[in-house]
Structures are given as structure tokens and as C-alpha cells.
Amino acid sequence: MRSIDHLVMPFDALGAARQWFMSLGFLVAPEAAHPFGTGNACVFLADGCYIEPLAIVDPAAYDAAKDEGHLFIERDAAMRDLPERPAISGLAFRSSDALADREQLLEEEAGEEGLVEFGRTMRLPDGRTVELSFRLAFAAIHAADAPSFFYCEARHTAKPDRSALTTHPNGATGIAGVTVEARDPQMFRDYLASVADSEVQGNDDGADTVPLDGGRLDVVAGGPSPLAIDSLTVTVADLAFAKKFWQGQGIAYSEAGDGVAIACPNGRGAIRFIEERS
Structure with a gap:
């Protein structure tokens, strides 16, 4: 059973992403660049998960990586070329061994051969830096507009202290789950079971739930794409x-079940907020 590591959200510019997340009451980490032309400004949460707003910061490096068949960049570029971009383009699961994860997926005919390995420097709020390295393995993708499911192995020995970045003015504490839309959920049952290394459970309302370690993946019928991430669910303390915080900021939200939803500005999708349950 997998656990959520982070969600990828493509933006045209990191400044716009930072401004929007801060208006929602999130602390946003300093910007960081990848060696393949993208950069991020992450929102880290106390449960160890995070949200990764992603933008192109070095077009030459980005184009070179795409030409070389860099799997992460190929998928990101395909998403950015869509006439209607999903707000959440990828879901990364935490991995302790990306090579083993790749082999398991390939055995289940749900994986890709390609790997991505890279390192980058992370700047901490106090100005210090730490060197980070990662290995990514990927599940197969069904269409250009389908979400990228992948596995993120942190290979560095340093454990950066992100505690100063996880106390958010809006009271956010973690990620409880992700909702996926599918025109035909039955078509993706085996695939999602392999991706999550879990069992798909049917619900009385016709939706499916895929239990995760510390969260859940909900699959609902609908949407304009064969498969897409519709929303992520963030827990807040209160x-x-x-x-009240969002009202003070002039942020529009809508009631959604046991929480509220705020539409994303970067594409089709939303962030849901629910109260953390003790």
C-alpha cells in the first residue's frame, strides 16, 4: 500500500503560484531549480506530504531534456500543450526503492522502463543549503491528458528540517487524499490497484476507493478526460x-460535502479542505 509524497501543479510562473498559495494562507518555500529546466516553490505540510507548484525556469534546459526523452519533462510538456490544462498533473508516491517499484510495475504491466535521477540544492529559511538527490520511477500513462503517477525515492542522507515551513496561517496540517475522475472507472480498476499497490473497493454510491497508507484515492465517474485528477484534499486544524481567513482574503470557496473547495487558477481542478479528525 502506497503513501502520498506530493502532488504536482503546473503553473506558467512561480511568482503567480506563490502569490495564490500565500493568499490561501500557506507558507511557501524558497524557489528551487531542477537541472532539467523546471523549478518549484513547494508547500510543505506537517504530515510529510507537500504540494509542488512547477514552472519552466530555464527554457533551453527544458527543451533539451524533452528532446532527450526525459520522462518527467515529456509528460509535463504534454500537459502544458493541452487546450484545457489539468490543475494537478501528477501524483508522486513515497518510495524507499524506486528500482524495485519499477520492477513491480513492469511485472504487472503498469510501468515504464525509464528512470529519472537528479540532484538539487535546497535553500532553508535560515539561509543554509542542503544537497538533495532523488530517483523517480513511473507508472505507464494512458493518454497525454492523463495524470502522471510516479514514485519518488529520496536518496540523500541529509534530513532537512522543514518544520519552520509547516506552520501555515490557514491551519493546514496534511493531505488526506486525492480524487480522480474517470469516464469509465471500471477500465482503470486494475491499473489503479497496481499503481497504489492496494485493493479497489466499490462504494454504495457507485464510486471506488483505493486505500493508501495515511490517505485514500477516490475514483468517481465523470469528467471530460478518460482519467484525470479532479482534486486533492488538505486537512486543516479548524x-x-x-x-474566516479566506473571507478576509476575499477568497471564494464552495461547500463540498464535509468541507469546502477552492478552484485552482492554473487549470481544471480544485483543492478541498476538511477538518482534521483526531
Whole structure:
């Protein structure tokens, strides 16, 4: 059973991403660049998960990586070329051994041969830097507009202290789950079971749930794409407090089940907020 590591959200510019997340009451980490032309400004949460707003910061390096068949960049570029971009383009699961994860997926006919390995420097709020390295393995992808499911192995021995970045003014504490839309959920049952290394459970309302370690993947029928990430669910310590915060910021939200939803500005999708349950 997998656990969520992070969600990828493509933006045209990191400045716009930073401004939007800060208006929602999130602390945003300093910007960081990847060697293949993208950069991020992450939102780290106390449960160890994070949200990764992603933008192109070095077009020459990005184009070179795409020409070389860099799997992460190929998928990102395909998403950016869509006339209607999903707000959430990828879901990364935490991995302790990306090579083993790749082999398991290939055995289940749900994986890609390609790997991505890279290192980068992370700047901490106090100005210090730490060197990070990662290995990524990828599940197969079904269409250009389908989400990229991949596995992120942190290979560095340094354990950066991100605690100063996880106390958010809106009270956000973690990621509880992700909702996926599928025109025909039955078509993707085996695939999602392999991707999550879990069992797909049917619900009385016709939706499916895929249990994760510390969260869940909900699969609902609908949407314009064969398969797409519709929303991610963030827990907050006090939902009433968060609502007052957003009202003060002029942020529009809609009631959504046991929480509220805020539409994303970078494409089709939303972030749901629910109150953390003890």
C-alpha cells in the first residue's frame, strides 16, 4: 500500500503560484531549480506530504531534456500543450526503492522502463543549503491528458528540517487524499490497484476507493478526460477558522460535502479542505 509524497501543479510562473498559495494562507518555500529546466516553490505540510507548484525556469534546459526523452519533462510538456490544462498533473508516491517499484510495475504491466535521477540544492529559511538527490520511477500513462503517477525515492542522507515551513496561517496540517475522475472507472480498476499497490473497493454510491497508507484515492465517474485528477484534499486544524481567513482574503470557496473547495487558477481542478479528525 502506497503513501502520498506530493502532488504536482503546473503553473506558467512561480511568482503567480506563490502569490495564490500565500493568499490561501500557506507558507511557501524558497524557489528551487531542477537541472532539467523546471523549478518549484513547494508547500510543505506537517504530515510529510507537500504540494509542488512547477514552472519552466530555464527554457533551453527544458527543451533539451524533452528532446532527450526525459520522462518527467515529456509528460509535463504534454500537459502544458493541452487546450484545457489539468490543475494537478501528477501524483508522486513515497518510495524507499524506486528500482524495485519499477520492477513491480513492469511485472504487472503498469510501468515504464525509464528512470529519472537528479540532484538539487535546497535553500532553508535560515539561509543554509542542503544537497538533495532523488530517483523517480513511473507508472505507464494512458493518454497525454492523463495524470502522471510516479514514485519518488529520496536518496540523500541529509534530513532537512522543514518544520519552520509547516506552520501555515490557514491551519493546514496534511493531505488526506486525492480524487480522480474517470469516464469509465471500471477500465482503470486494475491499473489503479497496481499503481497504489492496494485493493479497489466499490462504494454504495457507485464510486471506488483505493486505500493508501495515511490517505485514500477516490475514483468517481465523470469528467471530460478518460482519467484525470479532479482534486486533492488538505486537512486543516479548524475549518471554521480557515473559512474566516479566506473571507478576509476575499477568497471564494464552495461547500463540498464535509468541507469546502477552492478552484485552482492554473487549470481544471480544485483543492478541498476538511477538518482534521483526531
